[in-house]
Amino acid sequence: MKTVCEKYWKHDMPDSYKFEVNWKHYFRITRMKTTFLKRVIQYGEIKKGTRVLDIGAGGGTDSMPLALMGAEVTALEYNKSIACNLVDYIEAMRKYTGKKPSIKVIVDDFMDANLKKGYYDVVISNGVLEHYLNEDERKDFIKKLFYVTKKGGYIITGVPNGKHPYRKLFREKEYGGNNKSLPELNYDKELFEEYFGKCMVDGIYLFMWVFSFPVLLSPLKYLILPFYTIIRLYESCFPRWFRRKYGFWLLCVVRK
Ligand SMILES: C[S@@+](CC[C@H](N)C(=O)[O-])C[C@H]1O[C@@H](n2cnc3c(N)ncnc32)[C@H](O)[C@@H]1O
Numbered sequence: 001m002k003t004v005c006e007k008y009w010k011h012d013m014p015d016s017y018k019f020e021v022n023w024k025h026y027f028r029i030t031r032m033k034t035t036f037l038k039r040v041i042q043y044g045e046i047k048k049g050t051r052v053l054d055i056g057a058g059g060g061t062d063s064m065p066l067a068l069m070g071a072e073v074t075a076l077e078y079n080k081s082i083a084c085n086l087v088d089y090i091e092a093m094r095k096y097t098g099k100k101p102s103i104k105v106i107v108d109d110f111m112d113a114n115l116k117k118g119y120y121d122v123v124i125s126n127g128v129l130e131h132y133l134n135e136d137e138r139k140d141f142i143k144k145l146f147y148v149t150k151k152g153g154y155i156i157t158g159v160p161n162g163k164h165p166y167r168k169l170f171r172e173k174e175y176g177g178n179n180k181s182l183p184e185l186n187y188d189k190e191l192f193e194e195y196f197g198k199c200m201v202d203g204i205y206l207f208m209w210v211f212s213f214p215v216l217l218s219p220l221k222y223l224i225l226p227f228y229t230i231i232r233l234y235e236s237c238f239p240r241w242f243r244r245k246y247g248f249w250l251l252c253v254v255r256k
Contacts, residue, residue, distance in 0.1 A: 017059025018085050021092040029065045035206045035235060036126055036158050036251060037065055043154045043201070043253050044122035046071050053120040053148060055110045056128035060086045060103065064093065067101035074104045074120070076113055083107045111137075111144065118150045126158040130184040142195050146256055154201075155254040161205060161247055162186025170248070189244075192252040199254045205247025206235065 019025060033041065040062070044050060048070030054063045057075035059082060067073045077083040086105055094100040106113060110125075123145055132138040145155045160167070162185065171184075185191075189203035235243065 016079075016085070017061070017082050019059055019064075019089050019092075021089070021096045026096065030068060033065060034061075036156075036249065037062060039204060039251055039253065040066065040122065040124055040156050041069070043156060046122070051119060051121045051150075053115070053123045055123065055125040055145075057086060057105075058082055058127075060089050062124060062126055063103050064089065064101060067103045068093075068097075070102075071122075072102045072104075074106060074115075076106045076108060076110055078107060078109045080107055111140065115144075115148045117147055118153075120148050121150055121153045123149045123153070123155045124157070127160075129157055130159040130187055131182060133183055133185060139195070145254075146199075149256045151256055153256050155196075155199075155256065157192075157252045157254075158206075159187040159250050159252075160184065161188070161250045162191075163188050164246065164248055166248075187250055189250065189252075192250070196252065196254045199256065200252060201255045202251075202253040204251040204253065205240075205243040205245075206249040206251055 040046065040052075044052070046052070046066055046069050050066075050071040052063075052066050052071045052073045054060075054066075054073055054075045057063045057077045060075060063073045063075040063086070075083075075086060077086060083105055086103070090101055090103050090105070125145075129138070129141065132141055145157075149155055160170075164170070167186070189205075192203055193200055
């Protein structure tokens with residue numbers, strides 16, 4: 001992983017993960033939680049003081065809404081420029097709400113970071129594990145996930161669904177974080193089961209991007225978009241087999 005990380009993530013990316021804080025943005029992140037976050041909130045029972053570790057936090061897509069709910073978030077991000085954007089985002093949010101969200105930013109590699117054993121109630125990593133190509137490094141990463149999580153706490157990991165019928169196309173078009181220059185593993189529920197074994201509580205296939213590809217390409221985009229949004233909001237109403245087949249993102253929930 002180190003080689004992959006250094007090559008792909010350690011260069012300056014000053015324009016990545018920049019958020020502008022205004023009423024629209026605030027409304028979206030507080031009222032329209034992503035499906036990933038909904039599951040984190042559900043399993044992690046997020047409330048004031050819940051200790052969350054966000055590994056590969058990026059610009060704070062997940063850290064910020066959780067911190068606004070009162071969680072004490074540690075955001076670990078080893079790309080300096082992206083971490084700087086997160087610091088700016090926290091400051092912008094402080095100015096907007098008049099209250100500083102509790103996000104401690106650490107610029108480090110998860111594998112090198114000095115983190116307390118069994119400290120976190122919930123440990124999340126969204127869009128990170130699929131880049132660990134080397135099996136030994138992947139296993140070390142998973143071992144450390146367990147190390148930092150408290151007994152009874154949750155580890156929630158999100159990766160692209162390696163079995164999605166559009167997977168190749170998504171990567172070619174670089175949709176939804178699928179950067180084709182970034183080598184990625186094709187995950188499925190079985191692979192997660194192999195790594196997390198009996199601790200795995202749930203393997204949930206999320207819908208989110210299943211229709212985005214045709215939607216974004218369509219000239220009727222603005223007509224279709226409201227339906228797409230409804231599907232996103234109510235995706236858990238769709239049968240499991242359907243989501244399993246067409247869900248773009250796979251979420252693995254593990255209880256220590
Ligand atoms: C695809 S982005 C996802 C960002 C964020 N989780 C989100 O969902 O928007 C992956 C991020 O993880 C960071 N990252 C990857 N491996 C990491 C590691 N071992 N330690 C810390 N950060 C890491 C990268 O720098 C990048 O910003």
